[in-house]
Amino acid sequence: MFRGVANLNLDTKGRMAMPSRYRDRLVETCEGRLVITVDRDGCLLVYPQPEWERIEQALMSRPNMDRQVRRLQRLLVGHATECELDGQGRILLPPPLRDYAGLDKRVVLVGQGNKFELWDEDTWVKSRDEWFKEEDETAEPSAVLESLSL
Template sequence: MFRGVNPINLDGKGRMAIPARYRESIKDYCDGKMVATIDTNTRCLTLYPEPEWFEIEAKLDALPDLKPAVKRFKRLLMGHATELDMDGAGRLLLPAPLREYAGLEKHIVLIGQGRKFEIWSETLWNETRDEYLQEMDADAELPEELQTLSL
């Protein structure tokens, strides 16, 4: 399970170093093979260990292509999916089109989301996080799925 907020710097080639605390488990689980794609709701990327992505890809592939909204969603998510290999130094090279989509420059944030990561521009993450906190402070109605969750 991936968790936590990890500030990271991209190098000049667009490589990000996976935090050391995750490297060994990623090597053991998927031999360092990851898949990055866009998030269709926010300007960030999602990063999956390859086995997790294969499960998602199978679910997407089973959806009907005749529905335009489904086809658009699949086109965006699967069309941007890119296989990445963690190098010996624990780095992943993020392709330019993905970096451009998410507005990634030197300072980025890797957010653990259980079985996947999100990769955000540090600036956009800070703005979005603050918006989320303000919404929670406003006593917004929790979705039904969260009302039964006991923490």
């Protein structure tokens, strides 16, 4: 499980050092091989390759005559890019993906269980604050969350 928030820097070549607390696990579970793709919220999704392959297989097995399925296939699979941790534990983020997420220098890596989200720092702070505000304005939890005790 990947959890926690890490504030990181991209170098001038667009490389990001994976926090050391995740490196060993990534090497053990996927030999440092990752897949990065886009997310509709404006961030990037970073998956260990075996986890991505399960998702990709499930998505591609859906009938692509359905417009929503085809849209997700185009976006997620179409932008999916394989990368590998280098000897210093860094990953190179391809320019098209950096451009999509507006990644320049300061980024935030957010653990999400089976994957990471990678955000531009300013976008992350703004979105996070909006989500907290939305939560405060919502009087009743959704039916999905009613039974969850935090």
